[in-house]
Amino acid sequence: MLNLWTCFLLSFLSSFSVLFGGVGASLVSENPFTPKASVIRYWNNEIRSEILKTHFLLSKVSPLTAVDSAGFSKLAAQNDLASRLPSFCSAAKLFCFPDLSPSFEKHTGDVKFAVYAIKNFTNYGTDRLSGVDSFKNYSEDNNVVVDSFRRYSRDSAGHKEQFSNYASEANVVDQSFNTYATDAIGGSGDFNNYNKEVNNPNLRFTSYSDDSNGHGQIFTQYTENANAGNGQSFTSYGKNGNGFPNDFSSYGKGANVIGSGFSGYGESANGANDSFTSYGFDSNVPQNTFKSYGDGGNAAVNSFSSYRDQANVGDDSFQSYAKNSNGETVDFSNYGQSFNEGTDKFTGYGQGAMGQSIGFKIYGRNNTFKDYSKKGITFSRYNNESSSETAQVKASGSVMNKWVEPGKFFREKMLKRGTVMPMPDIKDKMPERSFLPRTIVSKLPFSSSKIDELKRIFRAGANSTLETLMLDALKECERAPSPGETKRCVGSVEDMIDFATSVLGRNVEVRTTESVKGSKQNIKIGTVRGINGGKVTKSVSCHQSLYPYLLYYCHSVPKVRIYEADILDPNSREKINHGVAICHLDTSSWSSNHGAFLALGSGPGRIEVCHWIFENDMTWTIADS
Numbered sequence: 001m002l003n004l005w006t007c008f009l010l011s012f013l014s015s016f017s018v019l020f021g022g023v024g025a026s027l028v029s030e031n032p033f034t035p036k037a038s039v040i041r042y043w044n045n046e047i048r049s050e051i052l053k054t055h056f057l058l059s060k061v062s063p064l065t066a067v068d069s070a071g072f073s074k075l076a077a078q079n080d081l082a083s084r085l086p087s088f089c090s091a092a093k094l095f096c097f098p099d100l101s102p103s104f105e106k107h108t109g110d111v112k113f114a115v116y117a118i119k120n121f122t123n124y125g126t127d128r129l130s131g132v133d134s135f136k137n138y139s140e141d142n143n144v145v146v147d148s149f150r151r152y153s154r155d156s157a158g159h160k161e162q163f164s165n166y167a168s169e170a171n172v173v174d175q176s177f178n179t180y181a182t183d184a185i186g187g188s189g190d191f192n193n194y195n196k197e198v199n200n201p202n203l204r205f206t207s208y209s210d211d212s213n214g215h216g217q218i219f220t221q222y223t224e225n226a227n228a229g230n231g232q233s234f235t236s237y238g239k240n241g242n243g244f245p246n247d248f249s250s251y252g253k254g255a256n257v258i259g260s261g262f263s264g265y266g267e268s269a270n271g272a273n274d275s276f277t278s279y280g281f282d283s284n285v286p287q288n289t290f291k292s293y294g295d296g297g298n299a300a301v302n303s304f305s306s307y308r309d310q311a312n313v314g315d316d317s318f319q320s321y322a323k324n325s326n327g328e329t330v331d332f333s334n335y336g337q338s339f340n341e342g343t344d345k346f347t348g349y350g351q352g353a354m355g356q357s358i359g360f361k362i363y364g365r366n367n368t369f370k371d372y373s374k375k376g377i378t379f380s381r382y383n384n385e386s387s388s389e390t391a392q393v394k395a396s397g398s399v400m401n402k403w404v405e406p407g408k409f410f411r412e413k414m415l416k417r418g419t420v421m422p423m424p425d426i427k428d429k430m431p432e433r434s435f436l437p438r439t440i441v442s443k444l445p446f447s448s449s450k451i452d453e454l455k456r457i458f459r460a461g462a463n464s465t466l467e468t469l470m471l472d473a474l475k476e477c478e479r480a481p482s483p484g485e486t487k488r489c490v491g492s493v494e495d496m497i498d499f500a501t502s503v504l505g506r507n508v509e510v511r512t513t514e515s516v517k518g519s520k521q522n523i524k525i526g527t528v529r530g531i532n533g534g535k536v537t538k539s540v541s542c543h544q545s546l547y548p549y550l551l552y553y554c555h556s557v558p559k560v561r562i563y564e565a566d567i568l569d570p571n572s573r574e575k576i577n578h579g580v581a582i583c584h585l586d587t588s589s590w591s592s593n594h595g596a597f598l599a600l601g602s603g604p605g606r607i608e609v610c611h612w613i614f615e616n617d618m619t620w621t622i623a624d625s
Helices: 001-027 035-046 050-060 066-077 081-090 386-396 448-458 465-478 493-504 595-600
Strands: 111-114 121-124 134-137 145-150 162-163 169-176 188-194 197-205 216-220 231-235 245-249 258-264 273-277 287-291 301-305 315-319 329-333 342-348 358-361 365-372 377-382 420-423 487-490 508-511 520-529 537-545 553-567 573-582 609-612 618-621
Touching: 035 050, 035 493, 066 081, 081 448, 169 465, 197 273, 197 553, 448 465, 465 487, 487 493, 493 508, 493 537, 493 553, 493 618, 520 573, 553 618, 595 609
Parallel strands: 111 134, 121 145, 134 162, 145 169, 162 188, 169 197, 188 216, 197 231, 216 245, 231 258, 245 273, 258 287, 273 301, 287 315, 301 329, 315 342, 329 358, 342 365, 358 377
Antiparallel strands: 420 520, 487 553, 508 618, 520 553, 537 553, 537 618, 553 573, 573 609
16 A cells, blocks of 8 residues: 555656646655645646746745644644644744743843844843943844833933944834833933834833933934834823933934824923924824823923924824923924825813913914913914925925835836836835645634734734734725725635636736846836737736735736836846836826825826836736737
């Protein structure tokens, strides 16, 4: 029986080599029951074109062995994957947050933490007298950064912390500062180049500097050029503090869709001094919430200067700000001079306060004041210059595309041999992950209504970054399709094949741009070929969503033209890449604020819009005849 089974396997694997050429040959030594072998069989049954053209898709198939695939599938069916989560994440190449157990490492004297990553600091620096701890190049250029500072620098005196180049260029950052510098006297914390150019930052300052005396914080170039994410949460920050200055300078500069929440900040503090300078400058859709900020404070001074200047839109909410305070001074100078109008809401601002002084100077438009204290409020040049300056900017067009990377969108006429054009950064910024086998993904819940079960499976804490990321992906998948759109989220190659063939039929091909070469530089277009003869067609485009396993948002895109183009170095004229571009011919249902129209001008339905297929995204079309 053993010999017969061996002969069967050899015959089976040999047939793979005949059917799939080089790809099949590489599988001769592979177990036919692995996820990869299963996907190849499925492709062969469902699709008529050759699998060689989809080699990049095969690289995303689950790397699980046949034994592990069967074992984890059984655990998923028993709803018990959480018991093996670390090994499951490692074997299946998933995106899971590391578990950080409390750390009570002892460090004596001044410490310079360089080239240090993903640590939990618990009871660190307690009762320290003076000294400097430096965090330089900490967690730099890492993929997933999870750090926790708990009871850090508690009861210290004159202790200084420096965070320089902290988590720079990282992807998915989750950092928590809890009961940091409680009862500290003097000293300071310096956050410089903190989380610069990161993706999806989630930073929490809870009970930070509570009951401290003269312990100041400086936030300089904080989350500069960061992308998306919950941003920063300051809860009970500086509560009952005395004379602590905080300086927020170049905070969130050039960031994209970043949010900050200040809740219970400076509550019952004495002599607080907070300065927001160039906060949210040149950023895209910043959102900041100030709730119960400075409640019951005494003689506090808050300054908002060049706040949200030259930003695109933006939305700030001030609720119960400086309520029941005494001698509060707040100055809004050159606030909200956004390119596109943002919104500001003031509710219960300064209620019950005594002796407050609040000044608004050169303050932007589109604001709502509700239940606002009428005493001690000065409006100077309010709304002046805003309309005319904005009109001049729009007329000149000099700022229209400042938030859209050059080359991200272009016109169809640019796809001609010899054209020199900028190419955007097409590098995939998401954590590297793999699909799950259909036998496993089909057993996992996939609904925002099942978020508690998903949190248990992937060990996501309440209000954690992972919970937020999963909810965002689920809600996008559950969103009603746009007019004319057919959509589906897929977590396995088999599911993607099913969706593509349901829209396009079984004679399909899938394409992506060959590499990221040429990104962020000028390129020259070489030979261009229109797919299906350059005729108007429809396609299925698939874009990644951030989720523990590889998840794609796939949707049908009617009325498009697809192109392949050689990408050349403009100086040497040598071929450096082979790009795939899609041109949307019907943009009538797009928003007038879409980045394409900011970059190219015009508006919905008036022009076609083209873009490259970025790394790890893909487009399916009917195969060329």
